[in-house]
Amino acid sequence: MRLFYHDGPYGHVHDDEDHDHDLDNNMLWISDHIELNTVGIDIGSAGTQLIFSKLQLARRGEDLSSRYVVVGRGSFYRSPVSFTPYSDNxxxxHEEIARIVDDAYKQADMNAxxxxxxxxxxxxxxxxxxxxxAIGDALAEKVGNFVCATAGHNMEAQLAAFGSGAARxxxxxxxxxxxxxxxGGTTKLAVVxxxxxxxxxxIYIGGRLVVTDEEGVIVRLDPGGASIAxxxxxxxxxxDRVTPDQLQAMGDWMAQAVVDCIAQRPLSDRCRDLYLTPELQDLGRxxxxxxxxxxxxxxxxxxxxxxxxLGLYLGQAFHKLFDNSRFPWEVLPAGECMRATVVGASEYTVQISGNTNYISDHxxxxxxxxxxxKPEFELEGEINPEELAESIRFHLKSFGIQEGKADxxxxxxxxxxxxxxxxxxxxxxxxDGLQRTIAGGRPLLIVLDGDLARTVGSILHEELKLSNPIVSIDGIMLQDFDFIDIGQQLEPSMTVPVTVKSLLFRM
Structure with a gap:
């Protein structure tokens, strides 16, 4: 891993003691600063693209925390946007996807x-x-040391909100x-x-649900496109052959439907049918x-x-809404447009743990x-082990998880x-709460947002005499329904990359 250095008075060494002092300071600075090369690969309804970025992270030393935060991010190579290749409907x-990815790596002068x-x-x-x-998993295995495969409308909506600049x-x-x-296939909504x-x-509205050739003959028609038509x-x-007027009529219908799906309450049956997820609640200001x-x-x-x-016609349809004062909100200036999701995938998917982790077996x-x-148990004041154990067991049961069968x-x-x-x-x-996991010899994976992971791991292993493998990491904030990938420890910072993601395919 390449690390970035600040400028310093290196070379002005007058004796061994000063030299050792400078080296110590240098190593301390290195352990507190990390630079990561990241990749985002977006295989969408319409387009496929890659972005390579650099993330610069620093430890939050001012509040005595071991947690690392991003202090700089930016892309250094953006591939051309290629139409996503389909072998059939x-x-x-997969062969053409692999070629697109390989070409981007060559152009960026990067390797896995x-x-x-x-x-x-x-x-x-x-x-x-x-x-x-299968394609997502295969690409994730070949394109980098710790690259995850993910899918899901809510995940994409979050990435787009960060990548577009709306969150900033x-x-x-x-x-x-x-x-x-x-x-191309869906419209994602995010309140920030x-x-x-x-x-x-x-919602099931997109610019490429209907595709025609140069003669206006339909060569691709997704189920949502047929329904909207x-x-x-x-x-x-x-x-079938379609005219520009017919495509514009579809664009007009979709633009108004987007507004109605967001602003209309209660929702009409038309809007309810378009939602692919639970609807937005309490839109507010x-x-x-x-x-x-x-x-x-x-x-x-x-x-x-x-x-x-339908992309061109959708754009024209929204301008009709703007011009006729039928769009109820102020339209903000553009940030990232086509590349918003892939920027989000490249620059906003990873968290870095603190450096006070406990990993019994790397x-x-x-x-x-x-x-x-995430058991519903408040870790404040006096902690009752029996009540915590019961909370863990109840949470496992609530989620239908057979303890000891999976990590x-x-x-x-x-x-x-x-x-x-x-x-x-x-x-x-x-x-006490994970007795079957412990009896079965499965690893204990514990994630905390406070700086005590090393202490927890040490007590489990050395005082409570657990022989199970233990991975206890801190500085990471998680919720129920999250799925995570936990990467290998980074040197010399002693941190661990964690990617929080969704795993929803075939919706």
Whole structure:
């Protein structure tokens, strides 16, 4: 792993003592600063693209925390956007995808060994293809040391909100922003407040649900495209010829439907049928809307070419809404449009743990696709081990998980001081609550947001005499329903990369 250095007075050494002092300071600085090469690979309904970025992280030493935070990020290579290749209506062309990825790595002068982390994300209609998950998993294995495969509408909505710049703007200006990411197959919605995504949703509207050749003959018709065409007054099927007026009518219908799905309450049956996720709740005050995704290129008039799909017509339809005052929110200036999701995948998918971890066996890592459980137990004040154990067992039962059959990660939010008695009680509660896991010899995976992972691991192993493998890491914030990948320990910072993701294919 390459590390970045600050400028310093190296070379001005006058004796061995000064030299040793400078080396010590240098190594301390290195351990507190990390630079990672990351990759984002977005295989979407319409386009496939890659972005390579650098993340610079520093330890939060000012508050005596071991947690690392991102202090700089930016891309250093962006591939051309290629149409996502399909071998037929049910499968993605894996050989052509591999060629696109290999070409991008060559152009970026990168190889798998130089990539520390990142994500392969399949989005929109691409998720529905029969071999989507196999392609995602295969690419994740070949393109870097710790690259995860992920899919899911809510995940994509979050990545788009960060990649577009909506999250940054909401933080900088203290605004509540709605990010509307319109891709080829779906439209993702994210409400962002003070830099945090508070709600996500997705609806079945996209710019490439109908594709025609140069003669206007339909060569691709997704189920959502046929349904929308019918609602706009047309019955379409593959091989039919459509006119620009018909495509514009579909675009007009979709643009109005997007507004209605967001603003209308209660929802009409039409809108309810379009939602692919639970609907947005309590929209509240919206200070502005930012558009991203491929269709946003037309909405912001940065693209005017007709690609034989609905993108151009959707852009024109939104401008009709703007001009007739039928769009109820202020439209904010453009950030990233077409590349918002892949920027999010490259620059916003990874968290770095603190450097006070406990890993009993480094061959355990990496661990991929581990389900997170966060028991509803407040770790503040006096901790009762029996009550904590019961909370763990109840949470496992609530999620229908057969303990001891698969790896799980227990996540906790720590409150208060890390006094020995309190930490010991936490460790005892974990042991009591995971008896089948321990009896079966499975690893204990524990994730904390406070700086006590090493102490917890030491108590489990040395005082409570557990022989199970233990991975106890801190500085990471997780929730129920998360899935995580845990990477190998990074040297010399002694940190661990953790990717939080969704694993929803074939929706």
């Amino acid at each position: 049910s499968r993605i062309d 060994e130089a990539v520390h982390t990142g994500a392969v994300i399949l989005t929109g209609e691409a998720i529905r293809r029969e071999n989507a998950q 703007r909401s933080y900088d200006k203290n605004e509540r922003i709605l990010n509307i990411d319109m891709g 407040e003070k830099g945090k995504v508070t709600q996500t949703a997705a 019918e609602r706009a007054g047309y019955r379409l099927q593959l091989g 919206i200070d502005g809307v930012m558009f991203s995704g491929g269709v946003a290129e037309f909405i912001y008039e940065r693209e005017e070419r007709d690609f034989g799909d 061959s355990l890592l990496p661990k991929k696709n581990v389900q997170v459980l 799980i990660a227990l996540a906790f939010h720590w409150k208060g001081t890390p006094e020995y008695g309190r930490v010991r009680a936490l460790a005892e509660g974990i042991v």
